[in-house]
Amino acid sequence: MTKISVFIVEDDPMVLDVNKGFLEKMTGFTFIGAAANGKDALLQIKKLKPNLVLLDMYLPDISGLDILVELRSARVPCDVVMITAARDAITIQEMMRLGAVDYLVKPFRFERFQKSLQDYYKMAKKIGGLNQLRQEDIDEWLGSTGNSVSLPKGLNELTMKQIMLGLVGEALPVTAEQLAQNVGMARVTVRKYLDFLAVKEKVHIEMQYGNVGRPTRFYSLK
Known part of the structure; x- marks a missing residue:
């Protein structure tokens, strides 16, 4: 061409x-x-x-x-x-x-x-x-532009792009539930993608401990 x-x-x-x-x-x-x-x-x-x-x-x-x-x-x-x-x-x-x-x-x-x-x-x-x-x-x-993460079977490029875009606009770390509300997806779906990104070292996870129960995970782009 x-x-x-x-x-x-x-x-x-x-x-x-x-x-x-x-x-x-x-x-x-x-x-x-x-x-x-x-x-x-x-x-x-x-x-x-x-x-x-x-x-x-x-x-x-x-x-x-x-x-x-x-x-x-x-x-x-x-x-x-x-x-x-x-x-x-x-x-x-x-x-x-x-x-x-x-x-x-x-x-x-x-x-x-x-x-x-x-x-x-x-x-x-x-x-x-x-x-x-x-x-x-x-x-x-x-899915060819903007996302250099190679996805395994079961994860979708377009969903990944939406989640990455949602993280870009967050000034502070967010929970999977907060991000799910912002991008209009199920919390369990967002959590799955965020944890994958964390494994690929594209996302940072910060654990915050309360008085009782499990710690809360907060996510942010690296």
């Missing part, structure tokens, strides 16, 4: 230069433009129709969320990776519901940026060559 065209929306010139530098280190991608505000971004994205948009949340005029809503409403055929300092669970979940393929929280290292775009390239290349997708293709696409 031809190179994937990338458009960057970022109002900080230094951050823009860093992201452009990261992009230039990678093969298979070509930078086609940038915008420092939402109005210009929408005009240029609709005109250029890039394959992929690297989109900041906080802009001088409108938010990245507003831009993504407008792009989806106008059915602009582009994918979006969010690159922002926003960490609250509500914002992240809303972005994912609107179809963002990944969410990079500033500051991040080149390795995380590289993984995100490599995963995107791999699946864009694969899907671009198919007329119809198998269930395995769909599952691989939906």
Whole structure:
């Protein structure tokens, strides 16, 4: 396939230069433009129709969320990776519901940026060559970005992504019951995924002992 065209929306010139530098280190991608505000971004994205948009949340005029809503409403055929300092669970979940393929929280290292775009390239290349997708293709696409944990049989990529997103927005450690309420799942399901993540050293467990009964487990991202 031809190179994937990338458009960057970022109002900080230094951050823009860093992201452009990261992009230039990678093969298979070509930078086609940038915008420092939402109005210009929408005009240029609709005109250029890039394959992929690297989109900041906080802009001088409108938010990245507003831009993504407008792009989806106008059915602009582009994918979006969010690159922002926003960490609250509500914002992240809303972005994912609107179809963002990944969410990079500033500051991040080149390795995380590289993984995100490599995963995107791999699946864009694969899907671009198919007329119809198998269930395995769909599952691989939906679970390919943002989560480097290899799951055993019985655990689901999409459920894992929801739980990880729920943890991202928590400023303090939470119990499995609290997180289950926040993400709308059963406590026993959330507990199973959290304990697996703890074994993989992706989640930290803090035991708090009361006067009676078993200690309470509190979970947080490492």
